[in-house]
Amino acid sequence: MNAEYLIKMANQIALNLAYEQDPERRADMVAGHIRKFWEPRMIEALLAVDPAHPDLSPCVVAVLTRL
Amino acid sequence: MAAHIPLAPVESSTEARIRTLAGDLKQQPGALLPILHAVQDTFGYVPECTAAVLATELALSRAEVHGVISFYHHFRTRPAGAHVLHICRAEACQSMGSAALERDIKQLLNIDYHQTTADGSVTLEPVYCLGNCACSPNIRLDDAVHGRMTLAKTERLLQLLKEGQA
Amino acid sequence: MIGYFDPKTDRDLGTPASLSTSLITLEIDGEQVQVPEGTSVMRAAALAGINIPKLCATDSLKSFGSCRVCLVEIEGRRGYPASCTTPVSEGMVVRTESPRINKLRKNVMELYISDHPLDCLTCPSNGNCELQDMVGVVGLREVRYGLSVSNHLHLPKDTSNPYFTFDPSKCILCSRCVRACEETQGTFALTINSRGFDSKISAGANESFMDSECVSCGACVQACPTATLSENTVIEFGQAEHSVITTCAYCGVGCSFKAEMKGNQVVNMVPYKDGKANRGHACVKGRFAFGYATHQDRITQPMIRDRIDQPWRTVSWDEAFQFAASRIRQIQAQYGTNSVGAITSSRCTNEETYLVQKLVRAAFGNNNVDTCARVCHSPTGYGLKMTLGESAGTQDFDSVEHTDVVMVIGANPTDAHPVFGSRLKKRLRQGARLIVVDPRQIDLLKGPHYQADHHLQLRPGTNVAFINAMAHTIISEGLEHSDFIAQRCDQAAYQQWLSFISDSRHSPEATEAITGIPATELRAAARLYAQGGNSAIYYGLGVTEHSQGSTMVTGIANLAMLTGNFGRPGVGVNPLRGQNNVQGSCDMGSFPHELPGYRHVSDSSVRQLFEQAWQVSLADQPGLRIPNMFEAAIAGSFKALYCQGEDIAQSDPNTQHVEAALGSLECLIVQDIFLNETAKYAHVLLPGATFLEKNGTFTNAERRIARVRKAMPPLAGKEDWQVTQGLAAALGYTMTYQHPSEIMDEIARLTPSFQGVSYARLDELGSIQWPCNDEHPLGTPVMHEDSFTIGQGQFIPTEFVPTEERVNGRYPLLLTTGRILSQYNVGAQTRRTANVAWHAEDVLELHPHDAEERGINDGDWVGISSRAGQTVLRARVSSRMQPGVVYTTFHHPFSGANVITTDNSDWATNCPEYKVTAVQAEKVTEISKWQERFRHLDSYQRQLLSESQAEA
């Protein structure tokens, strides 16, 4: 699936959970949300994104290792 | 529901004036009647847009305002003619044949009560006792009361009016 | 089988029930009668089985006492008091009949009849006329006065309304219509014009019904005891010979109706008095707009084709099922199990929705099922589940009668939920206070005899900043309900939230620049909400259809917990659901991550339960949501879709993107009553059945499960659940339901909150609000009474993250979308009825200032473009909008409102952001490119359809 679409969604989730100030806990929350609502092929496609991709927010980079 | 989505408020000056009249009075309880009187005093009649304007001003519906306007014959919904002819419909006059007179005058002018002749010269209104019962049946043309009326006398009066000498 | 169900309890008792609990004993015609204090003598007699003659009284309206046929004798009282206006008193002795009374009544009736046309035999009300009945009851045998010279028989009829006729010659001036419009509907469109002999019922200021304020709800028609106000269908076809109690299939109010029938033909839809959602009221859609059911455009035979540029081939049901099933299996073989999915409809019944998700999970073998609720109320599910533990509104509609402060956020109840709107307005007239939070000036703001206290006219897209400012104000001014928070809410979560919300960036002074709401106004509204007594929040799509929809729902729940507004009548958080069965379709497991009853697919114990019942093994990972399906389709990994009763091509945002997705499917199965926009991309067309043609249940916005009863056979021979069952069988998965009641039994067995629900129970109770189980055998009108479903209420911080959709030089205006009273959703049904008399096209509303700047006049064609696309609509210059904000509806496909909406969506649920799109508007002379293509495709596909029908 289109990586940009998934990056945008993941970034948006991270942004909306930004009230959690602890970066570790926040990454856990984002990963939890994604596991709860995303279909496997979406998760796979997100995992296929290069962690150095400029559009990935730092939180989502941390999420990639948790999925 | 036709007026569901209001158009841009291109407000006529009439509407604006009614709104101002309402603004002065709307705080008092039962404001509708005093406002309607003020409107009629200002314009000489109650313009058609009054129901809509007062409905929004007083949080009522158009129908409610209209119901009140139409309930009181006092409120005129069209400008009166140049002259107003009142026919008395109360008991004394009735007993002296005012009903027939009424019918004849209506026919003569070709209008009903609360209407104005096509040329705008005369408005016909009913009235209940003019305090001149001894000379029934009575009519009043503008400010003058005329007793023991007949159709012929009315015709003459109106003729004089036309010639500008009544 | 057609299950006739008419409990015949809707007798007219003359005056409304008294709510008093103290009882009064009196004697009527020698019988001892005990009734609540405040009951009228008329009602007391009716309860004792004695029907006192009446004309101006009816039990849906306050008594009025004008006709005088109901007079009685009361011992110790002089004269003959009217029984409808006389309350009972202890020890009262009443006589309802005597020669003297009868004589007086006869005199009254004689006067009425002397000015009444005597054409009873050919009158549309013949067989259902209270005037006729009363004449019969009093035994009037002659009319002495003859018809006088001056009578009302010459008065002209008003036929301006497409659904009912006003024939003033038959009017007895009982004013029941006037009072119905006032008390029941709250529009006050009728009055008595003039007085005395000249009195006449008038709509508006002596206007035609159509030109007046009338919203065509039909309450006056129902209240009229004579033929003066009659439904045109009754005038045309005559009185019904039987009736079926069922539920409206339009909006989330879920009004109960009596479908009045002649054989298989509906002649009238009358709101059912014992319906607990609507209490005998209805709106123009449910009451009158049922003609679509027999419209010539109905699809009546299954059809198939290999490619979408081919003409349709009419086939048998079996052939259609085989064709569809073999394509699905072939696609799965080629592209994998997860390459197919389905969309359930919020318009179909619970049972049908349940079957579709069962088909996906059991026969497709994946979780790729979603519902159109995705695009409207999915954030409600998320927000309420996270904070309170249950994805549903907390109250029943009756609750509003106990509300002191109503806060309406992003909802337009007088248009979208009209019957609830009327009930709300009634409460407002009684003095409840009103806060409206909406970018637009909605009708609810001001009406006859009430006015909103606050209109917080915020900028579209800033809801969360607003709700945070409300909570901040309540905290900073010490107005929170500490006891409630201490007893009912999770303390750790509360503390975390408290430190979040106390930050001064959430103060109304700080958010003013974002929301545009003056801080003083917001503070005043917050105080009113926190201190005004029972405060209730009602919200709609203006809350959910944003990129922060889920956050906003969470914020609403936080606010209500903060002020202790849960767990009793009059308070709560109430989502106003768009379509009739949004609640139900969500309850039935239509979401790709949840099995019925909102239980996550990863929960192995729940899965086991269903695996045993369904005899299959179930996938344990979430499936694709609708927008994800589109993405996957474009990416090539999603190839087949079964779409039941849902027009995604018109209703989903960014039409061109949706069209591209649909165009790349190898098998699209559409089940619908018409050739909808989606069907133009379909390979299999399965005819659907309307709500009149099937059995089932709907669940309305207050969690009320109500029966849908079959009134006529399905046009194409199958109810929708039978179609799904047929498709499942062709896929090799057998389901053997004989009747939807068996499906409900299975749901009840597998879902704790439905445990006590069955068709027998529904017949007995009329309707049931879930949860219904051993603990709540009669259902649950008010939820979270002693504790939240989740246990301790969870406060969750709600960070305001502005949408990416911002105005700029190129797109300087914000477009927001909504709906209007006479049309429903994509309009497939209402556009095929006389409702088009009110809304023939979608228009773009814009503020005079914005219009002037662009040289746009009322009625001009305007091109609206966004980064997603362009369309052309007619302009309506209106000061309802704030400058900079434009508005449109999406009831007509050609308008292409969704061509301009973008694919931005809610962060948590992917609910599209319909409510905010940055656009430009300019005067144009021709339709847009998309519209040209639409026109072309539309006529092409219609041609393909008619070719097949000619062949058949």
Ligand code: SF4
């Ligand atoms: S149809 Fe409804 S809104 Fe119209 S006049 Fe009758 S009661 Fe009033």
Ligand code: SF4
């Ligand atoms: S129209 Fe019907 S309800 Fe209204 S006053 Fe006349 S008879 Fe009564």
Ligand code: SF4
């Ligand atoms: S559309 Fe809604 S309010 Fe209207 S009759 Fe149907 S359920 Fe009731």
Ligand code: FES
């Ligand atoms: S009754 Fe006519 S003047 Fe008195």
Ligand code: FES
């Ligand atoms: S029914 Fe009592 S006065 Fe009309």
